Amino acid sequence: MYKNILDKHGDKDFWDFCPKYFKETKEDSKSTDNYIYKFLEDVFDINGVKTYILKNNNYMEKLEDVRKIYEEYMRINHKNIKYKFNKENVAWTDLGFEIKELHICKNCLNVSKKDCCDKYSSTNRTRRFYVLHLKIVQD
Numbered sequence: 001m002y003k004n005i006l007d008k009h010g011d012k013d014f015w016d017f018c019p020k021y022f023k024e025t026k027e028d029s030k031s032t033d034n035y036i037y038k039f040l041e042d043v044f045d046i047n048g049v050k051t052y053i054l055k056n057n058n059y060m061e062k063l064e065d066v067r068k069i070y071e072e073y074m075r076i077n078h079k080n081i082k083y084k085f086n087k088e089n090v091a092w093t094d095l096g097f098e099i100k101e102l103h104i105c106k107n108c109l110n111v112s113k114k115d116c117c118d119k120y121s122s123t124n125r126t127r128r129f130y131v132l133h134l135k136i137v138q139d
């Protein structure tokens with residue numbers, strides 16, 4: 001069924017024409033059909049570099065950087081599948097990650113706090129989404 005849909009609709013986003021009940025089932029199912037789940041648990045290869053996601057409470061990564069790795073992962077490992085990168089997906093919290101919007105210092109680009117650098121100011125900062133407890137490992 002899946003393949004037929006793809007053939008029929010070509011490169012259109014799968015979820016755009018996916019019936020609602022099907023979409024909900026997809027979102028709830030875990031490792032089988034949830035590609036964010038797979039991404040977070042797989043060890044994969046990007047241009048010869050072994051890559052995987054590590055759960056570690058001392059780390060966090062920019063959501064944007066995680067999304068880039070996810071897109072590479074999908075392009076290389078599941079190139080016929082369209083699965084939206086979504087920060088509301090159940091996989092994040094199920095696997096112990098947390099997505100949070102943090103204040104970032106515009107001067108040093110670290111999380112903005114009193115001693116982040118000598119140009120710290122509560123007006124000199126921007127907001128950015130981070131995935132907490134997550135480290136992208138590439139070796």
Ligand SMILES: [Zn+2]
Nearest residue numbers: 105108116117
């Ligand atoms: Zn700073």
